[in-house]
Amino acid sequence: MRLLVLQSLFSLACTPVIATSLVVEGANGVSYIGVRDDGLNQDIFQGIPFAKPPVGSLRFNPPVAWAPSATPATINATTLGPSCYQGTSSITSVSEDCLTLNIRRVSNSNDGKLLPVMVWIYGGGFYNGDVTGYTGRLLLPKAASLGNPIVYVSLNYRLGVFGFPPGQESVNAGAQNLGLKDQRMALEWVHNNIAYFGGDPNKVTIFGESAGAISVAYQTMYNGGNIDNVFQGAIMQSGSPSSRNTPAPSNAARELAYNFLINATECANTSNTFECLRSAPIEKLSQANRDVLTVPSEFRSLDQGPVVFGPTVVPGDSFLPAKPADIIHSGKFAKVPIINGVQLDEGTVFAGNVSTTQDIVDWLTSTRPGLTFGITDKATVQELLSYYPDDPTAGSPYGSGTELFGRPAQYKRLSSIVGDLLFQSSHRDHLRTATNLGVNTW
Structure with missing residues (x-):
């Protein structure tokens, strides 16, 4: 140089x-x-x-x-x-x-x-x-x-x-x-x-x-x-291949978001709504980009994160032609050495304020558009709950006894579930799969 x-x-x-x-x-x-x-x-x-x-x-x-x-x-x-x-x-x-x-x-x-x-x-x-x-x-x-x-x-x-x-x-x-x-x-x-x-x-x-x-x-x-x-x-x-949903482009939440955007930018009645968005004034488009996450009620209930913006699975795509977990399990990824780590209490950031077991069931099974979860099989949810006792001493933040940190009674239980759903399970699956394929992992 x-x-x-x-x-x-x-x-x-x-x-x-x-x-x-x-x-x-x-x-x-x-x-x-x-x-x-x-x-x-x-x-x-x-x-x-x-x-x-x-x-x-x-x-x-x-x-x-x-x-x-x-x-x-x-x-x-x-x-x-x-x-x-x-x-x-x-x-x-x-x-x-x-x-x-x-x-x-x-x-x-x-x-x-x-x-x-x-x-x-x-x-x-x-x-x-x-x-x-x-x-x-x-x-x-x-x-x-x-x-x-x-x-x-x-x-x-x-x-x-x-x-x-x-x-x-x-x-x-x-x-x-x-x-x-x-x-x-x-x-x-x-x-x-x-x-x-x-x-x-x-x-x-x-x-x-x-x-x-x-x-x-x-x-x-x-x-x-x-x-x-x-x-x-x-x-x-604090992130793995399947930590996040990758809905199809036609997912209801994403279509609702698209409709919101074209209405907010006055493109809804044009002959080519996407090309209208391409030429929309930056002031209108950037405002719609912010409002879509805060204005429509579909995207702000139960404290869950929106999926309207983010990677999507599209056949033939250079990154995600299939679901990330399927890509990893098929071995179609670069076999470079990897370090994949998560924090112990990741779920505390994402868990909602829930007071009863039924609140947790409702939170996990909500299918409103724009939400991260939406588990439709309630029997699966009930089985899931059996692995997470209704005991704050077993919940997250772990090792904090009965302390609830000013949160409702079921908060620590849900935090434990969400931490495993979003982070621990995908993290372990990624490392296990990569290791079995001969990748150096830590």
Whole structure:
């Protein structure tokens, strides 16, 4: 890696520190201007485009690889790019032009050798999430102190209606699982370019949490497991292949969500509702993207999470041509080493406020659209309950005795059930299946 060092003044956390500008000369005549933060002793490159802005005719299309309009070209990678549009309004710096990635490394840490690379994929239910809380700033010095310095990469991918538009009309237009395709394109960019930044393209580990962990699992399923060596390891934190429902595009919740979106954007009476959505004003579409999760009553009962936005099973899809569990059991995934871990009390975040056993039955069997569960066989639910005693000392949070933490009497019992349904069962199934297929697992 060739660095041209220029003196400049850089501000971090409102405290002026002396820093140096760095120029990395990449492939095809493209140069990247980054920053060496002398206070952190880190080289930082941010907001690097890996795909063309998915705007105009590219909205709701698979990502198109970024290429310079002319060469030589210079990318100003000194500031973080905007986040992708969210399901909430809490993140204000958002844009459709969000398909960028960020690179960090400890300064002068490679001694001329290419370093292992870790690529972070954020979570957030596939409708929220960004990189701002996951800069790698603390991970880098820890890795270096252990004698294993790394190059850290974080990436953006489209969320909500922009990355996972619901309904059969979306699939008919080829717009399924766009966010997963964004992730894949970013990984291809890393594979082709990370060596210019001191990273080893043959030592790339992808990792993520929650929906990010599920995304990691889906990336191993790309093209039936033929991932073209764009990564060589995978870490899943609180998420496994079958942790989340992947309903068909025609699922009632997704069709209801699509109808809500076209009504909210005044597209319902047009001859081609999907193309109308593609050209809808961003203000209307982004507002509808937020409102669909909070306004319709179908999507907000019983404290369960919505499934209207997120990956979907579509025959012939490059990621999910079948249900994730079926793909894993058939062995059609990349046999890279994996770490898959969950917390002990995952269910406490997702369990509803239930007071009686009947409340639990109703919660688990609710079939209202937009909900995570909806177990229709009540006999199965009754058998399930027999394995979870009506005893708060046996519930989650585990090891907390009779303490209810101000919650209703059945909360800890349901937390235990939900933790197993969403996390423990899929986690164990994934590890057991992969191990039986000869994969190194932890």
